[in-house]
Amino acid sequence: MNIRYEQIQGRSLGFYALVAGLGVLILAALGAVWHMEHNGHWVTGMSNRIVWGMPHVFALFLIVAASGALNVASISSVFNKKLYKPMSRLSGLVSLALLAGGLMILVLDLGRPDRLIVAMTEYNFKSIFAWNIILYNGFFVIVAIYLWMMFERRMNKFSSKAGLSAFTWRLILTTGTGSIFGFLVARQAYDAVIMAPMFIIMSFAFGLAFFILILMASYKWTDRPLGDVVVNRLGNLLGVFVAAVMYFVAVKHLGNLYLAENAGVENFILFGEYVYSDLFWYGQIILGGLIPMALIYHPALRSNRSTLGLASVLVLIGGVIQLYIIIVGGQAYPMEMFPGKEILEGYGGIAAYTPSLAEIMLGVGGIAVALIAVTFLVKFLPFLPESLADEVSDPHHKS
Amino acid sequence: MYRFLVVFIGFAFMSIANAYENPLTGNSEAAKSSKQYHENVSVIRKMHPEFLNHKRDKTLRQGVRTEENSLKGCVNCHANKDETTNEYHSVNDKDQFCSDCHQQVSVSVDCFSCHRTTPGASYKGVR
Amino acid sequence: MSKTLNRRDFIKTTTATTASVATIASGITLTTFAANANENPVTNEKRWGMLIDTNRLTEANIDGMVTACKKEHGWGSEAHSTGDQKSNWIRKLKVKDKATGKVTSLPLMCQHCEEPPCVDVCPTNASMKREDGIVLVDRHLCIGCRYCMMACPYDARSFVHEDLTDQKEDMPRGKGTVESCTLCVHKVDKGEAPACVASVNSDAVIFGDLYDANSKINQTLKKVQSAQIRADLNLNTGVRYSGI
Numbered sequence: 001m002n003i004r005y006e007q008i009q010g011r012s013l014g015f016y017a018l019v020a021g022l023g024v025l026i027l028a029a030l031g032a033v034w035h036m037e038h039n040g041h042w043v044t045g046m047s048n049r050i051v052w053g054m055p056h057v058f059a060l061f062l063i064v065a066a067s068g069a070l071n072v073a074s075i076s077s078v079f080n081k082k083l084y085k086p087m088s089r090l091s092g093l094v095s096l097a098l099l100a101g102g103l104m105i106l107v108l109d110l111g112r113p114d115r116l117i118v119a120m121t122e123y124n125f126k127s128i129f130a131w132n133i134i135l136y137n138g139f140f141v142i143v144a145i146y147l148w149m150m151f152e153r154r155m156n157k158f159s160s161k162a163g164l165s166a167f168t169w170r171l172i173l174t175t176g177t178g179s180i181f182g183f184l185v186a187r188q189a190y191d192a193v194i195m196a197p198m199f200i201i202m203s204f205a206f207g208l209a210f211f212i213l214i215l216m217a218s219y220k221w222t223d224r225p226l227g228d229v230v231v232n233r234l235g236n237l238l239g240v241f242v243a244a245v246m247y248f249v250a251v252k253h254l255g256n257l258y259l260a261e262n263a264g265v266e267n268f269i270l271f272g273e274y275v276y277s278d279l280f281w282y283g284q285i286i287l288g289g290l291i292p293m294a295l296i297y298h299p300a301l302r303s304n305r306s307t308l309g310l311a312s313v314l315v316l317i318g319g320v321i322q323l324y325i326i327i328v329g330g331q332a333y334p335m336e337m338f339p340g341k342e343i344l345e346g347y348g349g350i351a352a353y354t355p356s357l358a359e360i361m362l363g364v365g366g367i368a369v370a371l372i373a374v375t376f377l378v379k380f381l382p383f384l385p386e387s388l389a390d391e392v393s394d395p396h397h398k399s
Numbered sequence: 400m401y402r403f404l405v406v407f408i409g410f411a412f413m414s415i416a417n418a419y420e421n422p423l424t425g426n427s428e429a430a431k432s433s434k435q436y437h438e439n440v441s442v443i444r445k446m447h448p449e450f451l452n453h454k455r456d457k458t459l460r461q462g463v464r465t466e467e468n469s470l471k472g473c474v475n476c477h478a479n480k481d482e483t484t485n486e487y488h489s490v491n492d493k494d495q496f497c498s499d500c501h502q503q504v505s506v507s508v509d510c511f512s513c514h515r516t517t518p519g520a521s522y523k524g525v526r
Numbered sequence: 527m528s529k530t531l532n533r534r535d536f537i538k539t540t541t542a543t544t545a546s547v548a549t550i551a552s553g554i555t556l557t558t559f560a561a562n563a564n565e566n567p568v569t570n571e572k573r574w575g576m577l578i579d580t581n582r583l584t585e586a587n588i589d590g591m592v593t594a595c596k597k598e599h600g601w602g603s604e605a606h607s608t609g610d611q612k613s614n615w616i617r618k619l620k621v622k623d624k625a626t627g628k629v630t631s632l633p634l635m636c637q638h639c640e641e642p643p644c645v646d647v648c649p650t651n652a653s654m655k656r657e658d659g660i661v662l663v664d665r666h667l668c669i670g671c672r673y674c675m676m677a678c679p680y681d682a683r684s685f686v687h688e689d690l691t692d693q694k695e696d697m698p699r700g701k702g703t704v705e706s707c708t709l710c711v712h713k714v715d716k717g718e719a720p721a722c723v724a725s726v727n728s729d730a731v732i733f734g735d736l737y738d739a740n741s742k743i744n745q746t747l748k749k750v751q752s753a754q755i756r757a758d759l760n761l762n763t764g765v766r767y768s769g770i
Contacts, residue, residue: 040606040688040701047610048684051672111670111685111702119669122650129673130649185759186643186679335679337634337755338621338770344629346619347681351610459664460654461567462715471695512689512700513665519695 003086004386008222010379015221022372029365032358033108041111044359049351050331055109057323058363061206062102062370063136063177064199065319067170068207070095070143072234074170077163083233083393086385087215088163092147093374093383094211095170096140101370103136105362128179135173142166151381174200181326188265189330194255198248205241206319209312212238214374216305218384227390228303235308239296242315246289249322265333269325274350276329279321288318328353425479427496436476447473451510470510475518489516564715573640573659573764574709575736576723577743577752580632580769582730588618588633594725595635598710599697606688613684613699615707616722621770630770633722636661636682636707637755638764644674644683653704659736659764660709668703675704679756682706709764736764 008015036044046053072091076084084091107113123130146162149155178199181190212234219226253270256262269276292311301307334348378384385392429436437443443450454468466472477496478487490497491511501508596602601613616635622628638661644653645661652667653674663674663683675683683706686699693699696712710720718724723733734743752768754761 037702041685042604042606042608042611042687046685047687048612048614048675049610049681051675051685111672111704112668115667115669118650118667119671122652122667124645124648124651126646127649127673129647129671133649180673183647184643184677186677186756331676335681337680339758340625341621341623344620344622346617346634455666457567459662459666460656462564462656462658462711463567464564464712464715513693513698513703515693515695515698516691521695 003392005089005382005384006386007380007382008218008378008384010375012221015375015379018375019372022368022375025361025368026365026372028361029108029368032361032365033113035358036109036362037113044356045354046359047351047353050328050353052327052331053353054324054328054355054359055105055362057320057327058366059102059105059109060177060327061320061323062098062105062366064174064203064323065206065210065316066095066098066102066203067139067174067177068095068203068205069098069211070166070170071204071207072211073146073163074167077160078167080160083230086388086393087211087230088159089147089150089383090215090218090378091211092143092150092166093377094214094370095207096143096147097370097373097377098207098210099136099139100373101366101368104369105366108362109359128176128183132173132176132180135169135176139166139169139173142169170203171200174203181330186335187330188262188336189269189326189333192252192256194248194252198245198252201241201244201248202319202322205238205245205315208234208238208241209315209319212312213309213316214371216309218378219388220305222384224384225387225389225392227388227393229390229394230388231305231308232303235296235311238308238312238315239293242289242292242296245322246285249284261336261339264336265330268333268350269329272350274329274332276325276332279329280325283321284318284325287314288321292318425496426482427477427479429476430479432476470514471519474514474516475522478517487517491516568656568658568715570657570659571737573736574638574714575659575734575743575764575766576638576709576720577732577746577766577768578632579730579732579750580630580767582728582769583631583633583726585618585631587726587728587730588631590725591633591722591731592616592618594721595707598694598713598721599708600692600694600699601684601705604686604688604690611687613686613705615682615684615705632767632770634680634682634755635722635765636678636709637680637761638707638709640762640764641760643677643679643759643761647673647677649673656711660711660714661706662708662711663704663706665698665700665703665705670702670704672704678706679759679761 044053070091072084073088073095074091075081076088107116110116119133123134125131142162143166146159146166149159149162175196178196182193182195184190212231215234216226216231218224253266256266257270268274269280271277292314295301295307295311295314332351332353334343334350337343337347450468451470451473454463455470457463458469474490478490479495480487488495489511491508492498493502497508497511595616599615601615604612607613616633618631619634620629620631623630638655638659640655640659642653642655642661645655647653649671650667650669652664652669653661654664655661670685672685675681675685683704685704686701689701690699697708699705710718710722713720719733723731729742729746732743732746734741736744736747738744747766750768752766753770754763754766755770
């Protein structure tokens with residue numbers, strides 16, 4: 001059965017209200033950037049101890065989610081699952097949009113964003129960061145080509161090959177993002193190979209949560225049919241990914257607790273009296289892990305769109321919290337400069353960090369950029385299938 | 400591409416430089432000194448960004464600290480002294496040595512977000 | 527001078543002579559090669575280093591080193607930055623041995639590693655190491671990503687959090703870029719010792735060419751026990767400590 005794609009109308013009051021709302025958030029973010037860049041970073045909560053603050057939390061969250069959002073397309077083209085095929089276009093779009101939002105935050109939080117051209121022309125190939133710049137740019141190109149092959153009928157036959165290369169590229173990309181932290185040998189909280197695979201699993205969960213929310217919202221708001229088969233399948237998948245993230249988190253922390261040299265930072269994150277421990281147990285584990293799994297797997301809530309939506313939102317909130325703990329918490333704990341010695345004066349102690357409103361606004365603005373890009377593009381190009389009713393997505397479905 | 404840009408900017412500068420009979424007015428060492436420091440003024444006008452960029456890499460990365468094309472030298476010689484207060488004007492202040500041309504061609508100067516804009520305390524005049 | 531010196535006289539005369547010899551000698555050794563040094567690129571035949579003897583360095587000495595550095599480079603008086611936002615190129619650390627309870631004070635700054643993590647991670651090559659081992663930030667290329675600050679095991683780098691004016695003529699500094707100890711590269715290139723070293727009037731801090739078998743630092747390092755901070759990272763630092 002052929003799937004018909006169609007643009008959304010995008011003339012309703014709701015559409016314009018959505019665009020206006022997102023626009024306000026973006027303007028607020030730009031205002032925040034002007035404020036931070038004009039005055040300098042002293043107006044933020046960042047310091048020489050916490051050099052990456054709230055903007056990096058949001059930026060890495062979006063970048064990680066971006067590579068994960070491509071999964072739906074990958075499952076169809078790489079693993080040949082027919083059910084996911086109609087959603088491939090949207091999957092590619094969400095992925096590009098999230099990446100654009102994340103990179104915008106990253107660039108605008110630089111000390112000298114006006115020197116972006118330097119970052120694009122001067123490469124230090126020993127730097128994982130420089131590799132990431134190449135990986136991000138390459139991702140845009142590859143996914144754009146992949147999308148083109150899905151859109152252009154003559155090119156359809158190549159789309160699974162393009163999908164395979166996009167899938168490979170995104171695995172490398174997330175490995176690179178995780179390695180930004182994994183390669184920091186000096187810091188007890190980061191120096192771990194498991195960071196890279198953990199980031200990949202995180203990307204699966206966050207990206208899919210974004211995708212589910214966008215898919216359900218766009219079908220609801222445009223009154224297009226969206227069947228339970230698709231929704232339940234995506235929901236189950238999300239549950240599996242969330243469980244996998246929790247498994248990796250457990251392995252990482254248990255492994256670190258075992259090593260005497262990392263016991264200090266582990267106790268600080270898991271059982272300390274600072275905000276990070278509360279964030280970890282209540283935010284990341286309960287709010288972002290256990291509750292979403294309960295919402296997804298509880299038999300009484302099966303096929304319930306509202307609870308699946310809530311679960312997705314919680315996964316995203318838990319994701320932001322997880323990255324906050326990794327990025328800010330990891331920096332707050334002092335480096336072990338003198339093993340066997342205690343530093344009395346001059347360095348040490350837990351570094352304080354209170355995010356400023358401007359930093360949060362920039363982060364939220366990045367999400368808004370991603371969402372507004374999706375909103376406009378589904379209006380101008382046929383990304384969304386006319387129907388994802390059960391008999392469309394699953395030909396063998398019996399109602 | 401980059402070369403074209405250089406040539407283009409060069410032309411832009413030439414047209415401005417030609418508009419001036421003697422650009423070195425004011426109360427700076429360069430305006431007062433009879434010693435000619437630059438071999439060819441029009442070359443300096445056109446090429447000073449390249450000279451400065453080249454020199455900055457040699458100084459910073461290789462430790463070559465000759466006076467030739469040093470930004471410190473430019474500032475020391477070309478900063479104007481206020482007649483009344485006897486204090487130096489910053490070279491990037493409005494209508495001062497650097498901004499005078501740069502304003503007109505709308506090319507921003509990035510040097511002075513870091514570099515000092517007046518001669519330093521140790522500067523004792525032209526040698 | 528009588529043949530039998532008492533202890534006090536001995537210390538007095540030796541300090542005076544070593545101090546003067548050190549100043550003159552360092553002047554001579556440094557200037558002899560420095561005749562044309564400013565015109566020629568630096569080479570890897572040298573490796574600048576520093577040896578800090580924490581047993582002989584008093585707390586007042588360390589405070590003096592910090593003050594000398596601030597005066598030379600102009601950091602630390604940022605108007606808006608607070609607490610950890612202020613630049614900090616060299617700091618006084620007090621560490622206590624957990625077993626013996628011995629307290630040691632030491633100055634900590636960029637350690638000028640042979641394998642600097644900051645240089646490895648910098649995406650734009652702004653973090654760089656000169657041929658003679660001095661680690662610098664090329665502020666012309668720095669985009670202010672602060673990855674080097676994440677990578678540095680010594681917390682030696684600072685990010686400029688605000689607009690600056692009236693910089694020192696030899697030390698350009700500006701908002702949005704990262705900075706750290708330059709080993710007073712502008713003085714070293716002229717054949718002088720770094721400001722912090724010059725501020726200490728004894729051999730408690732020795733500066734020189736680690737490779738030169740005739741240099742004081744090389745000879746002292748052969749005699750005394752010395753350590754590198756975080757030696758486990760194998761960074762082979764240029765700044766060494768004895769007494770910790």
